[in-house]
Amino acid sequence: MKKILQFFDPYVGLMLLMIALAAVLPVHGQGAAIAATTADVAIGFLFFLYGTRLSPQAALAGLVHWRLHLAVLLCTFALFPILGLGTSHLASGLLPPTLLAGVVLLCLMPSTVQSSIAFTSIAHGNVAAALCAASLSNFLGVFLSPLLVGWLLQSSGVVLSFDVFRDITLQLLAPFLMGQLLRPWLSGWIQRHKRVLGYADRGSILLIIYVAFSKGMVQNVWGEVAAVDLVILLVLLTVLLGVVLLLTRFIGRRLMSLSIEDEIVLQFCGSKKSLASGLPIASLLFPGPQLSLILLPLMLFHQIQLVVCAVLARHYAAAPGRNLPA
Template sequence: MKKMLKLLDPYIALMVATIVVAAVAPVYGRGATIAATTADVAIAFLFFLYGTRLSPKAAVAGLIQWKLQIAVLLCTFALFPLLGVGFSHIMAGMLPHALLVGVVVLSLMPSTVQSSIAFTSIARGNVAAALCAASLSNILGVFISPLLVGWLFQTSGVTLSFDVFRDIMLQLLAPFLVGQLVRPWIGEWIQRHKQVLGYADRGSILLIIYVAFSKGTVENVWGGVSISHLLILMGILTLLLAIVLILTDFIGRRPLSLSVEDRIVLQFCGSKKSLASGLPIASLLFPGPQLSLVLLPLMLFHQIQLIVCAVLARRYGAKADQQGTPDAVTRQPGAPATQ
């Protein structure tokens, strides 16, 4: 029991508390307008911070291992979406449509940065390559994810109109690019104050969740969602993650013949989905009352991937320790590794 509690992300408790507050005390009327505007500012702030944190040099350095980096991108933006779309069709009729949309949306998001690198390190994988892969995924994801969502859901009312493009430019791309431009001057300051900024980062996400779930409560979109729906959704997300983990491991072993350290990178970076990037992107593309249902799969998947990948990373690390495998943390891209 204690081990399970250690695997649970405390931030999940804050998200659950935020949802409860939104259900009990939703914001509406003029308050909803003010909250929505504040959430828009928070989204821009989030992507500005991403721009200051992500190193384009790290992403470019990773191109030395182009085979691994392309494999991670294809798993993130091709394999995962194919599985997400497939699951949504198979489960049609078993879950509310908005939840199925959410499953597809989460499959279109970029990889995480922090947890991908952390789990790769615990598993004794190639941390330098993981940093490159996660950074490249997030940089490209700012452009690719909204386009994929718009393309797949153009028949469902999600259109990349001028207004949507304007919002993407103003709230996602422009702040991100500004962050990249000023990174040489404020990057060190950002690193020194990353703990305080991390609170602001997470607080912004909680605000986005509160606004989305408040809107859903006011419009009573949760009336058609039952406990059985949530249990089915949890099962789908767990199975989806398991399939991706198995496939990424297989791809790394057979077609690509990657080293053990690089297979770990492909498995962890190729199977993760970013909550921090996904919530703002979905908020822009699904502004209606159904947004809270669309966001729910991504929020649940966030916790599932943390628990499963933490267990997997520890097993990899223990196996490496038993075999006396040297720590791959300091190995640079392109350097030889254990096969």
């Protein structure tokens, strides 16, 4: 039990604190305008940091495992969206449309980097391939995820007009590419100040959450959600993750005949969704008060995937012939 509990992300507690703060003290009026501008700056800062951290060399170096990386990308940007749309269709009438849009949104996000690599390591998988696969997913996700959201969520108010493309370019792509260009000169400084910058980017995400949920509280959009909706949403997200894990295992083991080490990479990199990338992308594409509801599925899925993948990683490591790390 202790080994499982260690993967409950304490950061989720801080997110809940921001939601509670927004419920009690929502920002509004001139303060809301200032907070929104600050959140926009924070989004640009986040993607600049992502650009300095993601190594294009690491993504390219793993192309010798092109079948594995292609499978991860297809699971992330094809299988997940199909399952998200199917879930949204099947659950129509069970949940408010905004929450269903949030379920589809989370399915369009790239994979995580840090936790995918960590769980692959615990499971004794191919860590080098996991690093390449997760990096490539995040690199492409900066471009693909907003386009997929605009294509598949048009009915939720996302229209990729010139203004939206301009905002994507200025707040996501330009900072990310600038970080990539400056990476050779900044990577050492980034590593030396890794802890402080970690606080900064997590603090930026907390600010985005506070601003988003403040908008929802001021406009009273949470009146649309009942307690039973949250229960149904948790069940749907858990089933969604379970289906993806079963399919990635079937694809890796039966269809592709991957080694167990590469199967583990497909399982963890192909089934995870990035909260760090998803929150700023959603904040840019859904600027209205409905944003807090749209973000909720992604935030819940983040914690569910950590717990379930922690158990799965230990299961892989404890399999016959595979010793647990000390």
